[in-house]
Amino acid sequence: MNWKRKLKIAGVVIVIALAVFLALPQNHYIVRALIYQQVNIDDYRIFHNRIVKAGVPQPWRLHPMYNTYQLNDDQLKYFTDFRSVAFLVAKDTALLFEAYWDGYGKDSYSNSFSMAKSIVSLLVGCAINDGYIRSIDDPVGNYLPEFAEGDKAKITIKHLLTMSSGLSWDESYSTLFSLTTKGYYGNNLSQLVLNQTVVKEPGKTFEYRSGDTQLLSLIIEKATGETLSDYASEKIWTKVGAEHDALWCLDRNDGVEKAFCCFNSNARDFARFGQLVLNQGMWDGEQIVPASYLAEALTPATYLYDPETSKNVDFYGYQWWMINIDGYRAWYARGLLGQYIFVIPDLNAVVVRLGHVRNSNRIDGAPEDVYTYIRVGIDIVKSIAGNEQ
Numbered sequence: 001m002n003w004k005r006k007l008k009i010a011g012v013v014i015v016i017a018l019a020v021f022l023a024l025p026q027n028h029y030i031v032r033a034l035i036y037q038q039v040n041i042d043d044y045r046i047f048h049n050r051i052v053k054a055g056v057p058q059p060w061r062l063h064p065m066y067n068t069y070q071l072n073d074d075q076l077k078y079f080t081d082f083r084s085v086a087f088l089v090a091k092d093t094a095l096l097f098e099a100y101w102d103g104y105g106k107d108s109y110s111n112s113f114s115m116a117k118s119i120v121s122l123l124v125g126c127a128i129n130d131g132y133i134r135s136i137d138d139p140v141g142n143y144l145p146e147f148a149e150g151d152k153a154k155i156t157i158k159h160l161l162t163m164s165s166g167l168s169w170d171e172s173y174s175t176l177f178s179l180t181t182k183g184y185y186g187n188n189l190s191q192l193v194l195n196q197t198v199v200k201e202p203g204k205t206f207e208y209r210s211g212d213t214q215l216l217s218l219i220i221e222k223a224t225g226e227t228l229s230d231y232a233s234e235k236i237w238t239k240v241g242a243e244h245d246a247l248w249c250l251d252r253n254d255g256v257e258k259a260f261c262c263f264n265s266n267a268r269d270f271a272r273f274g275q276l277v278l279n280q281g282m283w284d285g286e287q288i289v290p291a292s293y294l295a296e297a298l299t300p301a302t303y304l305y306d307p308e309t310s311k312n313v314d315f316y317g318y319q320w321w322m323i324n325i326d327g328y329r330a331w332y333a334r335g336l337l338g339q340y341i342f343v344i345p346d347l348n349a350v351v352v353r354l355g356h357v358r359n360s361n362r363i364d365g366a367p368e369d370v371y372t373y374i375r376v377g378i379d380i381v382k383s384i385a386g387n388e389q
Helices: 003-023 025-036 073-081 115-129 150-154 157-161 179-185 189-194 210-224 228-237 267-278 291-297 368-388
Strands: 049-052 084-091 094-100 246-249 263-265 321-325 328-335 339-344 349-355
Touching: 049 228, 073 084, 073 368, 084 267, 084 368, 094 267, 094 368, 115 157, 115 210, 115 228, 115 263, 115 267, 115 291, 115 328, 115 339, 157 210, 179 189, 179 210, 189 210, 210 228, 228 246, 267 328, 267 339, 267 349, 321 368, 328 368, 339 368, 349 368
Parallel strands: none
Antiparallel strands: 049 246, 084 094, 084 349, 246 263, 321 328, 328 339, 339 349
């Protein structure tokens, strides 16, 4: 047999072996990952979704000087260079500014990516308020039997909220075989997160894990007896005057929500989460999220060590990020590719940015664009406030 024939046979064997490998049920996600290759803010189109129903809409008030601010050349270049699709600024419950690019508008759906983690945190607060969850210090095993024995029994809800569970989740976005890739494209999220093992002592080290948020969503489902989307609709979305139904991507038809990502809405409605936080959990006189829970959620977990920055955590609470910029403190939800909801309490303002690309540079552990978008938001607020005088 000549070498060309041997090479041909070897090639056929490899193709058959690869086909058999990809046909295995546990490798279903690889095919999807290879087809789509890169995540996108429009990925709700490739997944099954569950509707998060809106209630009676409460359109945002438009400030008398709405959209009178003009982005300067440097600001506009930054927005376009990083392929922004939306930028919105609200103050005192009125829209000051909004801009859209790339064919997107005020009604366009866009993926939250990990901003969804902050939404899940708010829902934990709602479940505590409703009495479904007794305390964040409850062991996870009180709600999920898979965590009732062994090292997993030491993990509490608070450990999940602060990303300090010590579980074996692999938060890698660039490898085909990571748990995050499998969680995003796979069709059995519950099994994926319930089968994790403990690799570090809980409550000691901050390590960002999407699996921790997914476990929180399973606790909410188990405790409330509702799907995550239905509970989010009942407790938040119908109460904050959302103008559109939201879509929460599922792992399969009638499956569970990809709670660590994939809440799909638009800039105006995303801003309502920021306004709710700014209101200390209250909307139209109703306490939706307990103010005491929010106060804890927006306080950094300074007792945790962050190996990435080699210091104690001063930037993360219960699935919400925090930062100080130019003397202004801000709390924010943040997602892959640069999805942000910023809350600036000192200015009573909310800023939302959505887009296709995030700046890869870091300043003190935070993406560089966090600084830029907050500063543009502050400039818009100050400019309009100054012109009112």
